[in-house]
Amino acid sequence: MRGLFDRLGGGRRDRGQAHTLEAFAAAILLVAGLTFALQATAVTPLSASTSNQHIENQQRAVAGDLLATSADNGDLDAALLYWDPEVDSEDGAFVGTGEDGSYTEGGPPNAFGEALNRTFLDRSIAFNVEIRHGDRNENRTQLVDMGSPSDNAVTARRSVALADDANLTAPGYEDTTLRRLADGTDPGAFYVEDDAADGDVYDYVEVRIVVWRM
């Protein structure tokens, strides 16, 4: 080092190198300080991190499996048909939803809703359930509305076919079928319009669960 200083001329002229190094150090210090400050903000369950990704993956898997088991044992179909066709001036609504039109404090009062509550609500995980229907699944009906999802929400989907002769599951309407509602034989209305799918299928609807940590 000394030899190098001597070759450079030595003495006070050496300080230029030190100043340069100092300037670099100061710059790095500033940038690192900023980065560190940004990264060191309070860690919450919603902070972006690898463990947070794990939680999202898990939630997506759980929501998807819940839909699959509910579809298999028929609970999902039953929940979609838990519709009172005559309330709200014959526009109909899900049983017991009142003016909101959707359940806001948890799942619907049936087996699918119990499964939702058991899986998510008991673990402080919020969820929305949305039903998309129509020829291109362009219409939306909210079954459960627990608010706006956070940025870290995940979605699981499942398609369900409703048959023309499917009976409603709402108390007192067990003999009402979708076809009889559509052609006006039975009074009231169903939220899925009869978009005349070929065959004896009323419509193919898509059920979406959006899940996020509260």
Next chain:
Amino acid sequence: MADVNAPRDLDDPNRGDRNRDCLRDADRGQLLLVAGLVMAVSLVALVVLLNASIYSENLATRGVEAADGEPLEIRAAAVDGTGTLIDATNREQQEDDGYSDAEDDVEAGITDLNGRLGQTAARRGGIANLSLTGDGLREGRYVTGPVDDSATVRDAERTRAFDLAIGASSLPDANASTAPADAVTAVFNRSAANTTHEVYVYDPDDGSDEAAIATATNGTNATETCRLDAVDGGRLSVGLTAGTIDGEPCPGIWPTELSDEPDAYDIEFANTDGVDAEMTATVLSDGSVTSLESTPAVYDATLRFRYRTADVRFETTVRVAPGEPND
């Protein structure tokens, strides 16, 4: 911080030269300090960078896993949709309808479903295609109606969605040993193997519960498989192929030997006099059906499903027969 400067000798006659050397040595302290700082900051920066790269890698690889589930999701939609379509079509068949009516309806429905699945896939940047394979649809019979002892279904090769609904109040009292003589009995008669399998439904005569199911082979050694303490709505539904009693799981009702059976079997009933019982089933059979309503129906459908995106290529053949017992 410690003084790392060399001591100054101000009285030295050659102090001019020495002073210059001292100043050079003085710079060393600053250099050491700055070098230390640079190293410390570099280490911190390295840690932050490492963390960021691990996070980015996690995000990058996550996409592939999510894409894995998509074809399965659309496949499930195809299978469920076709199953509902087949069953809804079979239920709608009238007595004077031929098999071709059901076949046409199901084929049109599958074409319609294919279009919808295509739309779903297109929204995710993929292509989906659902079509019948060469095996296509197989003709079966949709059998329904009130059950009496003369009701039979002959030469059934396969059976699916076989449900029995019995008025709880008309269920005969019995226990496992008296069941062959008293209980409502569904008999699966494998005449080629000279073997019968029985499923008994009865009200346990000890009064503890409302309904019970027992099974037997060749009508002997009946063993109880499940019990139910209360029947909802006064009507007991027994899912013989699904293995359920009033919606509750009851494994082991369906004789597993029937699934391996290469020869056809007959379905018969016994002890149903005075019992309010109805059945529905879809059977793959070209034999006769007596004392029950029977319409030509689609038994199953063999489909080819294809799904393709930039990352995933998925192709499978799947047979749809909703409610068929697992092998």
